[in-house]
Amino acid sequence: MTRQNTESPASLPAAPQQLTRQHFALYRGYLNGVDEAQLHASYGDACADVRSTRRLIAVLRDTFSVLARRARDTDSAHLIRLRPGSIPDAASAESAAPTLEAFRERVDPDGVYSESELLALYCEEFPAGASPSLDRRAARNARLRRRQADALARMEANLVQDPQRDHPVDGWFEPPIAARLAAAGLVTIGDVIAKIEARRHRWYTDVPRLGPTGAQRIVDWIGLHAPALGHSLSRQALVPRRQWTAEMLSESAGNGIDVLAVAPLEALRVPAALDGSKGTNRARFSTFDTDLHAIQAWLDARSASKHTRRAYRREAERLLLWALLERRKPLSSLTEADCAEYVGAFLADPQPAARWIAKGRFERCLSGWRPFAGALSDRSRESARSILTAMCEWLVQAGYLAANPMNGLARASAPPVFDAHGRSLDLEQWWFVLASTEREVYSYVEHRDRMALLLAYSTGLRRTELSAATTDALSIGRLSGVEGPVWRLAVENGRSKDRSVLIAPSAMEMVQENLEMRGLPDALLCPDGTPLLAQARGGQAITPDGIGKLFKRIFMDAGVLLEKSTPGAGRRLAQSSTHWLRHTHSAHALKHGAGLHEVSRGLCHAVLSTTARYLLHEDAGQFLGIEG
Structure with a gap:
């Protein structure tokens, strides 16, 4: 009598296209009676449970048996199908004797043995009484175990195939994984290795629908077969870039x-x-x-x-x-x-x-x-x-070169003529952009973007300085001729010309509101390093590039709105960038009577003539000694 298979055919995994040494190691452990949970931990799919390994063992048993019969190796076909425990060791001889039918169910569920063979096995394992033949039975069982191990080794030598770099991926990976690799142009195992070495830890981002877990399984597989493939993945391919040591950086780049x-x-x-x-x-x-x-x-x-x-x-x-x-x-x-x-x-x-x-x-x-x-x-x-x-x-x-070989070289181009008017917004355009960010109810991102706009306009800071601005740099004090408290932001630029800039009350009000939306206390009580402009997720500071994209989006949206009401007028706003806000701050401040020296200090200009370019043409000409 044979045991019925409760697994539906659809639930069984397909036979492996390539039999590897790992398949034989898995089945060898199974025949030796290793616990299924341990087999799964050593050889199974980390993304599945132990049932997948159990099904794979069943598929391997059938596959090995069929291949042995095709090779007319009947002995191996019988031995491979013997389950763990069907070849008892000496200690099992003293166990209580089961019925012959129960013995058949345990030892030979697939009906491999004849009645006489099964009876002989039963009598040897469960003699009528204590018998001096125990040693003979143990020796016989040891021989049978060796025959079984030899049969598996013989099949492994004939059937196993090591992966090579020119092998197609569909012969070694599951069909869904192979299809995703092929969609990214990775046809062979060598293509996959080259992609990993070229793109490093995040190589899988070039492969559609392949995530970090699936990518790690492929990397582990390549590492397992490194001797056969003739390639061990570099340390840089296995470690995220932010964790590289100086030695690894030098190795990788060189x-x-x-x-x-x-x-x-x-x-x-x-x-x-x-x-x-x-x-x-x-x-x-x-x-x-x-x-x-x-x-x-x-x-x-x-x-x-x-x-x-x-x-x-x-x-x-x-x-x-x-x-x-x-x-x-x-x-x-x-x-x-x-x-x-x-x-x-x-x-x-x-x-x-x-x-x-x-x-x-x-x-x-x-x-x-x-x-x-x-x-x-x-x-x-x-x-x-x-x-x-x-x-x-x-x-x-510094005493290294005797002469400067670059001296005497002609300019490659004339210095650009600075056009403050062409790269800044007039008052009407500025108010339109600001109004385009106004909402009755703000989301966090909408509120932060409007706050960023006000901060950039009121301070004239560069995007790198806005990115680095934290609550630590804020201070409050008094200013002659100004009623009420005045907020300042200290700015470090690494040039021994650190400065502080005034923050407009409207901008500072939004800073306080934004901190409250983030669940933070008053600006002066925030933890050290709290960024003024923070990402929506995680609260980290927005990068300079991120700030550039933020303002570009604001200008583009404002340009679309203006284009609807005044065709052609929105193009100028669509061309604007972060630095336009710096120009706009300077031009508007000078136009409304701010002192040239004061604006120059706020902008951190090395020479006053640079700031003077923001003046109207005739005013700048008078300052620079040029006739208008």
Whole structure:
């Protein structure tokens, strides 16, 4: 009599397309009597329960038996189907003897043995009384167990297949997972490995409908088969970017690349012949050992803010890489002719494009990173020339270079004419934008966006300064000639020119309301580091890019409203950006009688003439000594 299978055919998993060593390890553990829960923990699907492993065992039993019969290995076909416990050990001989029918149900539910074989097994396991044949039975059972293990090993040797990088994914992964990988262009296992190494920890975002859990299962599978695939995933592919150590960052960016390939400054491995230690333009008593050390010292000394440092590093990095790769010389050996060609020709068309221009946005730690997004405009080339001239001049003054090779280079473009009127809003436009954010009842986001608009207009802060503004920087006091308390916001810019700006009462009122909406106390009692402009979820500060998008959305919405009432008038609002609010603040403040020096301090301008550009043309001309 055979036991009926209570599983419906539809509920049973399909037979694996490829039999792996893990399948045989699972079934070997099953035959050895390992608990199903332990088998599931070791070999099962982490996203399913133990029933999935139980069903897989049933499928493997049928699959192994069928394949053994096809190979005319009848002995293996019988042995593979023996359940755990059907081959007893010596200790089981002393157990109470069951009925023959119960013994058949336990030992041979599929009817593999004949009556005589089954009876022989029964008599051996449950003799009529104590018998000295116990040792013989134990030896017989041990032989049977060995035969069973040998049969499984023989099948494993003939049937198992290790995955290879050129194997299609649909032969190794479940059909739904394989379909999602194929939809992303990942046809082979090698494609999947390349994607993981290129995109790192969040590679799965390029695969439709594949989340982090499914991605982790694939990564674990690749790790399990690393010897067969001939590839172990890098540490950087397994760890989120924010958890990388300095060593991992260097390994990832450099990736073992020699100097004749593009790499960021922090990963560049420069051979001694090109490191600048013997540069032809070195000062007699040089302060620094190599070009990299000199550039790092310049960045540390001259770029106090991270944004300035990023811009300075970009230009120094490009020039150094160009010198090494195109001129085959260190930066400290560049001549004026080299620099003229770099600014005049190379920056206008970085070639070869495959070496210099990225095909998309890549982090500096990724292999697809390149120093350029495309050819530079005349204005960008002029900015690069200006920065590099200042860098080389600093290196001359610091005793590293003997002469400045950038001196004497012609401007790449004329300095732009600042047009305050063309990049600011007049009073009517400003009031329209402000009115477009007014609501009878505000959601948190609507209230925060209106508050951001008032803060930017009343203070003239840059978006990076708005992003960094916290309640810690707020203070309240008195101001001569002004009734009531006056709120100020301290602003740090890293240039030893920290300042404070006044906050309009209407803006400060909204700040207090917004803090209340976030469940926070009065502005002066908030926890340290509480951002003024916070994200709706989590309460973290909005990034500078996020603030830029916030204002762009406000201007776009206002432009749509204005376009409905006055066709053509909304286009100007749609062109506005965060910096327009800074221009608008300055132009309106000066127009309403604010002092030039006061506005200049609030804007943190280095020279007064910069602020004077916000004056009306005739007023600016009088201030600068220019005839209108």
